[in-house]
Amino acid sequence: MAKKEDVDYFLKQSGIDSEREKIIGQHIGYRYDVNLLPDYSRLTPFLKEYIAHMGWEDLNWLEDVHMGYEEGRPAVFDRNINGWVTVPSEMKLPDNQQDRDMLARELLVKFQMSPSHPLVQLNKAYRKF
């Protein structure tokens, strides 16, 4: 990922750069740095409140959540539905990946805990005990 210095690279480009990618017609690897460690000085008030509520001392599972870029749109991957949740178009993106990651974390928590989350419907339909 180091060669992709521009934070908007995957919003502007398809990511099909190498010979191999051109042959197979798709980008190889993630469209964000999965190993990027969070900068805790950039925690949002919502995330601080969430951490305190859960009784944790840090972001815990959210350390693995980043803002990705799918089909030219900013999005966050929700492991519970195995799909991308796109960031609303009216939402202004910060100019650096660390702040974008914090935004993605906040958005994902709100989505997962929402009564509109698809797992709520699945739970009602299929829960056995």
Place this chain on the structure above:
Amino acid sequence: MAGVKSSRSHDMGMHTEQLSGRAMQLFFNAEEEGGFTYADAFEVDFNKRAEIDAEGVSVHDINLRIRKLMQEGYGTIVLKNPGARHSLCAGILNRLNLIIEGSLGYFGCGLIDGPNVRISGRVGWSFAENMMAGVCVIEKNAGSTFGAALRGGDLVCKGSVGSRTGIDMKGGTILIGGDTGAFSGFMMQRGRMVVCGNAGKNLGDSMYDGTIYVGGEIQSLGVDAVPEEMSDLDREWLKRKLSMYELLPKDGSVDHFTKIVAGRQLWNYDNLEPTEKKLIL
């Protein structure tokens, strides 16, 4: 999947199905009122405490009792006399303080999502397998495949662990105060593993992504596991994480840690196909 139609593989007729998946429109408002827990999670109070004596109680009944107590709002549960039995405290999908006084057998705390677990004893094979979120701290040693397929959260063993630690881990953090056995981080896909002591043979074998930090000696590196220089962000993160669990060396330094990452030579496995064909022929 931009660019598929103009690729050489498409011209050769290799794409006959849609690869991009299907979009689903959901009605979700980021500003709507929502809690910090899953919609169907039990409301618990950390100050409300209960105890379970596991002596003579079946594993099934112990797990059901934990669930019942959470349903009644207990946020702190103390489990006494677990007797190193298997599959205890599995499938807890709630915020909870769980204190286990004793040791667990195989597959303890598997599939958990959210609780903070403290174990005063040891744990057997595959502890916290498929853990999604939360914190697990083990005061003594752990068996093999510790944190297998871990997805998220902090998994801490203050002693030493067996082989294949974090096999197939897809996220989260594993912290080991002592040593780890052979093939630790095998097929790791993402997440972080910190070993304060030594690591056995074939560390990070076939890892696709993720990061391993080792404070002691590494017996040998596995296929495609390569050292990388530590950044300031790495050092800061390591210091913070290790001090959270009282594992930071007395001098406060993490400079002796070696960082291991994927060499990414295995990402395009079909590059090996010609070799395979040659072997078959």
